[in-house]
Amino acid sequence: MTQSTIRLTVNGRIHDVDAAPDTALLHVLRNDLELNGPKYGCGLGECGACAVLIDGVAARACVIPIEGCVGRGIVTLEGLGSRGNPDPVQQAFIAEQAAQCGYCLNGMIITTKALLNRTPHPSPGEVQEALRYNLCRCGAHIEIMRAAMRAAGHLAEATD
Numbered sequence: 794m795t796q797s798t799i800r801l802t803v804n805g806r807i808h809d810v811d812a813a814p815d816t817a818l819l820h821v822l823r824n825d826l827e828l829n830g831p832k833y834g835c836g837l838g839e840c841g842a843c844a845v846l847i848d849g850v851a852a853r854a855c856v857i858p859i860e861g862c863v864g865r866g867i868v869t870l871e872g873l874g875s876r877g878n879p880d881p882v883q884q885a886f887i888a889e890q891a892a893q894c895g896y897c898l899n900g901m902i903i904t905t906k907a908l909l910n911r912t913p914h915p916s917p918g919e920v921q922e923a924l925r926y927n928l929c930r931c932g933a934h935i936e937i938m939r940a941a942m943r944a945a946g947h948l949a950e951a952t953d
Contacts, residue, residue, distance in 0.1 A: 797812075797813075799811075799814060799863060801821070801862055802866050803826060803828070803869065808826060812825070817854065817856065817857065818854040818857045818867070819843045819854035828870075828871050830869045830870025830899045831844065831870065832899055834896070835855070837855070838853035839853075840897070841853065841897065842897055843899075844900040845868060846867070846906065848866055849866075849911075850910070851904045851906075870883075882902055882905050882909065882941075882944040883902060885941070885944035886902055886940040889939045891933060891939065892936075893932065893933040897928060897930075897933075901924060904926075905941045915945050917942060917947060920938070920942055920945055
């Protein structure tokens, strides 16, 4: 496919990108826009490392062509909050120390944020169901679940 200029709205900013319309959103985010929150994991849309929010819904950026993102709001991990003012979901993951290698963290945070967008007060079962398709190979599942539960309002303070 030939390249063309495609306008994307990412993290509230408009970007004109020169790429083929079938280029995976993940490649544009990482290579053209230098956003490193979404990670390349499986490349098949199965692991969740590449997750972004598109119009508030979690989506796997490695399998979404940029032509399908025109006119839609894309938010990456970088667009949720800042180092000085993290999003409440990011803050929950920090508070629970829910990272080991950190590779899956982007998808875990984005998926939790998407869940809270559609269900502001999810049950513990809904939190578990939402995260079940995000893969973590480090074994940080307990901390990740605690962080997601904290973000959902089920965990006021961490316990030792």
